[in-house]
Amino acid sequence: MDTIRRTGSDITRRIRSAHTNLVSSPSPSASTSPSTPSREKDTPPARLVIAADVPEEQFDGTTKRRFRDEEFDVVKYVQVKVRSGGGGGDVDEVVEKEQRKEVEAEVHRVEDDLEAGERYAVVVVQCRSYNTAASLLLDICTKPMPKLCALVAYYPSTVPPSAITASNTTAFPPSLQVVIHLAGTQNFAPRDNAYFYPDADVGFAEHQHPNHQRLLHGSGSGSGSDDGGDEGKDNYDKVSARLAWSRTLACLRKGFGIDVSSDVEEVWERHLRELFIRRDVEGVMATMVDDHYGRDGKDGDGLSPYVNYVPTMIGGSGRQTLHQLYTEEFLPHVPPSLQLRLLSRTVGTDRLVDELLLTFRHTQEIPWLLPHVPPTDREVSVVLVAAVTVRGGKIAREHIYWDQASVLVQVGLLDPGLVPVSFKATGRTVEGEEEVRRVPVVGGEGVRKVVDEESEESNGLLMV
The missing domain is CATH 3.40.50 (Rossmann fold)
Structure with a gap:
């Protein structure tokens, strides 16, 4: 299996290339074996x-x-x-x-x-x-x-x-x-x-x-x-x-003198590959830590695997909960048009932060992103920020953030020009106004400016 570490390129292309090698592997288990921090064989303990x-x-x-x-x-x-x-x-x-x-x-x-x-x-x-x-x-x-x-x-x-x-x-x-x-x-x-x-x-x-x-x-x-x-x-x-x-x-x-930054990247990219390309729940779970419960049967230490898609609060703690989430709410609902591109990556001792561009045509419900929203057939772009914690060579925590207001604008659920009548000001703006002319959110243009800073003018909302 190819090692996937060339940051800055299109993740989907890299994952598809590795996927071909996975298919030709002797068995799927070879790609999902437990991972631990790697050191050279001749390195002293x-x-x-x-x-x-x-x-x-x-x-x-x-x-x-x-x-x-x-x-x-x-x-x-x-x-x-x-x-x-x-x-x-x-x-x-x-x-x-x-x-x-x-x-x-x-x-x-x-x-x-x-x-x-x-x-x-x-x-x-x-x-x-x-x-x-x-x-x-x-x-x-x-x-x-x-x-x-x-x-x-x-x-x-x-x-x-x-x-x-x-x-x-x-x-x-x-x-x-x-x-x-x-x-x-x-x-x-x-x-x-x-x-x-x-x-x-x-x-x-x-x-x-x-x-x-x-x-x-x-x-x-x-x-x-x-x-x-x-x-x-x-x-x-x-x-x-x-x-x-x-x-x-x-x-x-x-x-x-131990450097495991490459291991942190590798397990996360293997997780993405299993999630978006192979869509194999067992492969996904093989990249995550085991459950860890105290004597009271609770995970008070926060050491069991944990996932939180922050804007929608979709996720959970523990392997059984996450296995069910990926099986029922995630893997069957990945749009066929979905593309994922890495924009930036920061790797620390046991953490990784990715900035990812996600694009798709909204042709089906996506429970983790737009729960209970029927398809609109609209093109959607969203920048995800993934904060990932790795423990013992496996993923322990995922916090995934994005601008949900931008997504709602793009699918037509939020119109920046419609200010709720229930909104009541208790003071004035710096210009002395009491009324809101426009809800201060943007749609896909905010995403485009992340990818290309010259694509949109800055400070547009200040000129309204």
């Missing part, structure tokens, strides 16, 4: 150490699974037993030195077990707000460690002075990739290597499952007790967690 201040059985198992899905070899879990001496002064200082020696010894044991050319990374999560696990690891890693290539720290209580220069930049070895994630309640941050999540609390990246947040997050009072004021509080924030995950992956992959 990406060893990963996870450190936290809780026992391993209390650590978020979903996070460990996601690292393994991305082909990181989780070789060790280190519980950083940060504790207070309880006596203050010299007693606390002695305890702190002992703690540091213990953690340093654990890290160096990992290095000692590595073969020549192998490297490792550390991800440290400070689960309990009164502990200093992440801060301690940050401090330790300011000293050169030849085989340590990346360090990711979640919610350190402080960034230690050893890790900050006089100009408020971080002072880690140049060869070490570092990312620090800070919650909105942590009002400190160095000028580089740190990301601030203003709408999130400590614990925002730990997935929800029974007792997890209750076990990890106490009162935050510094008492060292697990059963204080906010016990059971759920701090998981999906948006912040996803942003942090992408940045964590980018840091780790850069440290290990």
Whole structure:
């Protein structure tokens, strides 16, 4: 099968070319086999150490699974037993030195077990707000460690002075990739290597499952007790967690020298091929992640495959729901005249954003685009923006956006010259008018201007 990566050309032509090769393949399963991030066979494994201040059985198992899905070899879990001496002064200082020696010894044991050319990374999560696990690891890693290539720290209580220069930049070895994630309640941050999540609390990246947040997050009072004021509080924030995950992956992959951008493109283009050309629901589903449900039977973590055609809210979560959607509402209703052209593409660590030109003659109902609208036999052009998340080499999320007002104008359901009589202004425009002369939307001309900026004049609606 040809690899499809020549961006900027007509996707339909590329897909049809690949489709011919698929037909001649020994079996359809060869084109729909599970995909995982690819690395060269002689590349050393990406060893990963996870450190936290809780026992391993209390650590978020979903996070460990996601690292393994991305082909990181989780070789060790280190519980950083940060504790207070309880006596203050010299007693606390002695305890702190002992703690540091213990953690340093654990890290160096990992290095000692590595073969020549192998490297490792550390991800440290400070689960309990009164502990200093992440801060301690940050401090330790300011000293050169030849085989340590990346360090990711979640919610350190402080960034230690050893890790900050006089100009408020971080002072880690140049060869070490570092990312620090800070919650909105942590009002400190160095000028580089740190990301601030203003709408999130400590614990925002730990997935929800029974007792997890209750076990990890106490009162935050510094008492060292697990059963204080906010016990059971759920701090998981999906948006912040996803942003942090992408940045964590980018840091780790850069440290290990892993580039999977071609894999992100390939699985998405295979998805498009199965959807619009082969129209094979099993092929479509083979490009998507498996379901992931918690013990309560719900996908509270948002890790099952999810699709949302935003303007119409068509889509759903879970393989069964999406299988039914594609089988009943999508694949049987692809217009034979449909053409798809790639206008632009941006590829990130685990995400892809496409700008696509979709054109067709409206000869049948298209439930995902124009539900319950009978055919009008009109030509329609629409620019789609697809924001796609890839996890473990498969598609996890799709958010598809377009200008629905433009589509409605083109099929005759919306006339910009007809202002609803129910519209009531509560003030005046900058020209001093109280009435609306024209609904401020455009039809196909807006699409044409995306493809060719010289095709239409700008600012037409301002001249009405």
